[in-house]
Amino acid sequence: MIDVKGLKKTFGDNEVLKGIDEHIYKGEKVVVIGPSGSGKSTFLRCLNLMEIPTEGTILFEGSDITHANDRDINLMRRKMGMVFQHFNLFPHLTIKKNITLAPVKLGLMTQAEADKKAEDLLERVGLPDKANSFPAMLSGGQKQRIAIARSLAMNPDVMLFDEPTSALDPEMVGEVLELMKQLAEDGMTMIVVTHEMGFAREVASRVMFMADGYIMEQNTPKEFFENPQNPRLREFLSKVL
Amino acid sequence: MGFVDSFKQNFIEQDRWHYLANGLGTTLLITFFSVLIGMVLGFIIAIVRFTHDKTGKMKVGNFICRIYLTVIRGTPVVVQLLIIYFVIFASVPISKIFVAIIAFGINSGAYVAEIVRSGIASIDDGQFEAGRSLGLNYRQTMISIILPQAFKNVLPALANECIVLLKETSVSGYIAVQDLTKGGDIIRSQTYSAFMPLISVAIIYLVMVVVLSHFVTKLERRLRQSDRR
Numbered sequence: 001m002i003d004v005k006g007l008k009k010t011f012g013d014n015e016v017l018k019g020i021d022e023h024i025y026k027g028e029k030v031v032v033i034g035p036s037g038s039g040k041s042t043f044l045r046c047l048n049l050m051e052i053p054t055e056g057t058i059l060f061e062g063s064d065i066t067h068a069n070d071r072d073i074n075l076m077r078r079k080m081g082m083v084f085q086h087f088n089l090f091p092h093l094t095i096k097k098n099i100t101l102a103p104v105k106l107g108l109m110t111q112a113e114a115d116k117k118a119e120d121l122l123e124r125v126g127l128p129d130k131a132n133s134f135p136a137m138l139s140g141g142q143k144q145r146i147a148i149a150r151s152l153a154m155n156p157d158v159m160l161f162d163e164p165t166s167a168l169d170p171e172m173v174g175e176v177l178e179l180m181k182q183l184a185e186d187g188m189t190m191i192v193v194t195h196e197m198g199f200a201r202e203v204a205s206r207v208m209f210m211a212d213g214y215i216m217e218q219n220t221p222k223e224f225f226e227n228p229q230n231p232r233l234r235e236f237l238s239k240v241l
Numbered sequence: 242m243g244f245v246d247s248f249k250q251n252f253i254e255q256d257r258w259h260y261l262a263n264g265l266g267t268t269l270l271i272t273f274f275s276v277l278i279g280m281v282l283g284f285i286i287a288i289v290r291f292t293h294d295k296t297g298k299m300k301v302g303n304f305i306c307r308i309y310l311t312v313i314r315g316t317p318v319v320v321q322l323l324i325i326y327f328v329i330f331a332s333v334p335i336s337k338i339f340v341a342i343i344a345f346g347i348n349s350g351a352y353v354a355e356i357v358r359s360g361i362a363s364i365d366d367g368q369f370e371a372g373r374s375l376g377l378n379y380r381q382t383m384i385s386i387i388l389p390q391a392f393k394n395v396l397p398a399l400a401n402e403c404i405v406l407l408k409e410t411s412v413s414g415y416i417a418v419q420d421l422t423k424g425g426d427i428i429r430s431q432t433y434s435a436f437m438p439l440i441s442v443a444i445i446y447l448v449m450v451v452v453l454s455h456f457v458t459k460l461e462r463r464l465r466q467s468d469r470r
Contacts, residue, residue: 050370070378078376088371092389102375105385147371154375 001026001158001189002047007056009042016042018213020056024158029190031200031221034210035236040193043210044160047191048080049073061157078106081151085163087143089135095122095146096131099153114153121149125179141172145179158189165196197240201225209233242434251437257428261438264424265445271341271420272407278346279406280399283353286310288383290354291361296379306354313351319412321348326416341413341420349406356402360395361387393464400457404450411446421445 002024009017016039024030032040045051047058049065057066065076090098099121100114109117122128125145135143144164151159161180165173177199184190184203194200200207201221208218209230217230225241228234242250252258286306293303313321322344330340364387372382392399414423425442429435 048374050374074373074376074378077374080374082370082374084367084371084374086365086367088365088367090368090371090386090390092393101385102372102377105381106376150375 001028001061002191003059004047005057005059007043007046007058008054009039009046009051010054016213017046017053020215022215024189024191026157026189027187027205029184029203029205030192030208031204031206032191032193032208032210033195033197033200033236034208034216038210039213040210041162044162044191044193047160048077048082050082078102078108078154079157081148081154081156081159083144083147083151083159083161083164085166087135087140087147087167089143089147089150091135094132094134095127095138098135098146099150102150103153108154117153118149121152122146124152124182125149126175139172140168141175144168144172144176148176148179148183152183158191159183161190161192161194163193163195165194195240197225209236211236247434247437251428251432251434252441255431257431260419260424260427261421261441261445264419264421267338267413267419268407268410268421271338271345271410271413271418272403274342275345275349275410276403276406278342279349279353279402282346282350283357284388286350286354287357287361290358292379294362310351310354313348318345318348318409319415322412322415337413337416337418340416341410341418345406345410348409349402352402352405353399356395356398357391360391360398363394364390396461396464397457400453404453407449407453408446 002022004020004022004024007017007020007022008015018039020043032043034040042051046053047060049058053066057064059065060076060080063072063076065073068076089095090101093101096115096118099118100109100111103109103114103117104111118131119128122131125148127142127145127149130138130142130146135146138146148159148164164180165176168176173196177196180190180192180199181203192199192204204221206218207221207224209216209224209228209232211232217228217233218224219227225237228237252261286309289299289302289306293299322341325344325347326337326340368386368390369382372386373379377385410420411422413420414426417423419427421442425438428438432438
């Protein structure tokens with residue numbers, strides 16, 4: 001589904017990604033872990049071109065998006081939902097409007113269809129009574145669940161999560177992870193950058209360890225956590241587990 | 242001469258209050274249309290400048306905008322008004338009020354532009370990314386997500402600009418437009434009494450500013466709705 005070849009990304013003099021080759025298949029739940037500054041967020045953000053790669057190509061569903069025009073990039077992004085660390089809900093719009101804005105503006109649904117979809121999604125994320133609230137009225141966990149619903153409204157083929165629970169108070173982490181787990185069980189293709197090792201162990205079909213701009217090691221969660229090979233990974237796991 | 246007599250002399254005799262009433266109408270007319278021009282111009286310039294800073298596109302547009310901003314903000318509005326009337330429209334038979342509208346509109350646009358640009362820049366980059374990640378293009382993201390929030394943030398500053406503009410139009414008399422200030426001054430020159438007409442003019446400006454400020458406060462409160470917890 002996503003095919004990454006020779007991906008490099010440089011910010012000024014700082015080479016953050018030093019060459020990544022990777023395939024992500026339909027239905028996979030890939031969890032990316034690693035120390036901060038390892039390039040894991042940058043890797044994720046390159047996949048939907050929030051960051052433009054310095055080198056390399058990315059194929060999404062068979063088409064090269066790194067050399068696509070703006071129009072095709074926008075079409076690609078409809079199919080790749082993204083959830084941000086800081087939620088990035090639109091504070092000037094109600095929750096329902098947050099969810100329906102993109103599908104309606106892009107002409108994919110009428111307002112009535114989108115409203116129906118929003119109601120279904122709010123039901124699914126467990127916040128059906130918040131349709132007419134504004135983001136400022138919600139807790140962090142609720143905001144992130146709405147952000148997920150907003151992405152789902154576009155019927156994406158894959159969901160990218162950029163440290164979705166890092167900005168949350170500890171007691172709200174669970175509700176977001178629970179929703180992501182449901183999403184995984186429903187068969188969504190997911191790529192998740194996170195520090196939640198429990199989630200990685202339980203939900204991931206594959207865990208990746210990134211450090212210094214490379215993918216150092218990857219494996220099934222069981223092997224990954226019980227039998228790490230790379231010394232950097234062993235060191236990292238000994239600190240976080 | 243008593244207050245009542247003075248009042249009679251300055252406003253009632255020969256229907257002199259017409260100078261104030263017509264002048265007020267002219268002032269409001271100039272202010273209203275120059276605010277419109279200023280807002281449109283200001284938003285366009287702000288968007289061009291911001292787009293240039295963010296994406297590196299629109300180099301020529303940005304260059305033109307910067308010259309415009311430097312010239313307009315670097316010269317007095319009276320001089321601009323005189324140049325537009327006596328130089329640019331020198332040989333064109335044209336309404337003075339129209340010239341005043343153009344001059345004040347162009348002047349205001351420069352200030353509005355910088356206000357709006359600061360408003361756009363104050364919006365968190367995450368808002369932009371969220372919009373783009375949903376597949377909206379640059380324009381759609383700007384219009385539906387960034388500008389409404391930016392507008393809300395700069396509303397007090399924009400209202401202030403309107404109030405400044407309302408008062409600034411009082412120099413329209415330089416090109417012999419009979420606005421409110423000029424109206425008061427004409428009465429003064431006819432009756433040789435300065436206090437009554439000029440204080441009246443001041444009070445009329447003051448009332449307009451206070452009323453305008455009141456409406457802005459109301460509007461701000463409505464726009465803040467989404468911040469309520």
